[in-house]
Amino acid sequence: MFPNARNLGFHGGNFNDVRGDYHHHVHGRKGMDLLLERIAPGAFHNSEERFDPPKCHPRTRVAVLNKISNWVEDPMKKTSIMWMYGPAGAGKSAIAQTIAEKYDSSYLAASFFFARTSTDRNTSKPLIVTLAYQLLVSIPTFKLHVENIIENDPSIFSKSLETQMKTLIVEPLLKVLTAFSNMPPDSRRWPHLIIIDGLDECQGHQV
Template sequence: MYNILPQRPRLPELASRIAAGAIHDSAERCDAPKCQPETRVAVQDDLYSWIVEGDRESGPPKKMKWVTGPAGSGKTAVMGSLAERCAPDGLLGATFFFASWSASTGRRRKTAFVTTIAHQLAEHREDLKNAISNPIENKPSIFEKNLHTQMEVLVLAPLREVALQPDRPGLRGAIIIDGVDECEAEQYHDTTSKGTGAKPVRTNAQDQLEILQVLRAASSDPCFPFRILIASRPERVFREFFDPGNNAGSFAKKLDLHEDYNADADITLFLEAQFNQIRRRYNIPPSWPPPGAIQTLVENASGQFIYAATVIRFLDMGHEESPKGLLEAILEVGTRALASNPLEQLDMLYSHILESSPDPPRSVRWIRAIELLNFIPGIVTNLLLQSDPESNEAEHLLGNLHSLIRIPPRSDQATAHYGFHHKSLLDFLEDPGRCEKLYVEISEVSGFIWDQFIWACSR
């Protein structure tokens, strides 16, 4: 008699449909922001406690929490650090980090959202792997269905199946979703338009709302064991969805990083630690930075971690000028800002860094073009945009801008892409009221790319 062991289920079809770069510990996110040690402790502790213990209030438990705040308030860093904290404790069901700047379509759109969640759950426990693999074999067309159907078939039905099995340990933990406001709309071919080839215009907000509705439906299922954390900016679709007046109070709670937590102390700790490293690296005396400099930077940040992080990257990017001189210039720029506008300091910092380029207007054209061409490798971007094939125009224009842009090293440019440290830079460049002298119309950027393409083809 042969002892035939059950075959370990395989999920190659599911694995081919995920956005691997959107998972918290992916290679694509190796440089993603994380909370500086000893910073953001209170908010991380509060969120971790909610994941483990739930609400301490009376009434039905709430399985969703909306973490919000303005650009640069540290949402992605908090979500990333929280995911790393939950993972070793077995409390991380799945993660998805959207990014509008990513070269990966899967991180910019909703298509791979549910499949990526399901794949992580399949890796979470063996019984879930079995339960998720069966419907894929029985219903291979599931990947062409809408998000609601995918969530029901690939996630909720398997969770119900596992919940009904006796003597199985219960599931618990969190599903962490970051940057939903960066999800871009899918566009579908309009089969009802005869001969026109027209496509219905679907907005980003529609796809973002669809994701929120799918997650709300999941959290409402009695067999769904996870708590869901959703991080986004306070854009209109999110404000309306989580508005307590729309019955959101019955299923979700809101946490505002800017209003509910004072970030100044954490930004101070971050700057002190980073200045210590810069002093050691450049052999600068302990009297630097000068008295009051850190406090001034904290005030300039207005609760925005991205301001402090950009300052540190600018000081530590290997510029010909010493960090001491660069800091003096930043502090001088900051004195001209308007106290009534919390974005003014960040805008002036971005302007100051961009103007350190030898040709700021052309550098901005390159940056805006890189945003549009983020699907092609760095070497192709360079060949397309540079005016002289023998020159290294990218290094000439962008060499001083490493604090704003992720520039792939020469050895990796055949496969690696350009990237951005934070979406707030693109927000700045796209707003003529903020960017002022350096603003470039999108039509001009498209014309620049087209002219460079024609010129490249004629070489």
């Protein structure tokens, strides 16, 4: 309570150690700080690290871009995941980048572009925290839940991807949705498109 103190004398009175509350109030953004230390900003679709990213030239790959766009914008879609596959060099990243830019100010909630040559983007370690950060920017009411989770359990970053996904994304989103449970459902209330590109460039096929 009194580190490095010498020759102290007390007679009567009460003492309360409030260092915990002091730390909480002075460092109110501790949860956000811990999150920012672990994200991979170079994985964003609009990051400086990826400038000038490959994208589709005008009037090319029209059919596949339209198919993806129709799926993104369909409020009655029956599937929540679209998997795009093809051989190396087929232009998958260019398509993903084009879609990300198209919906940057509307449907896009988060993106992560893996890259084999980048130490921050060739591993799955920062994937979930990077997505969570972008979600709390896209969905303001999501932020408080995530910050509280991190401050209550800073070790969350060392847990499995499944645990991080459930704790930092799924459960906070469910809380946000529950708060609006009495309102008509509307999938367009918040951005909801998440793009993950280059899974084959992530180390460890099992991951």
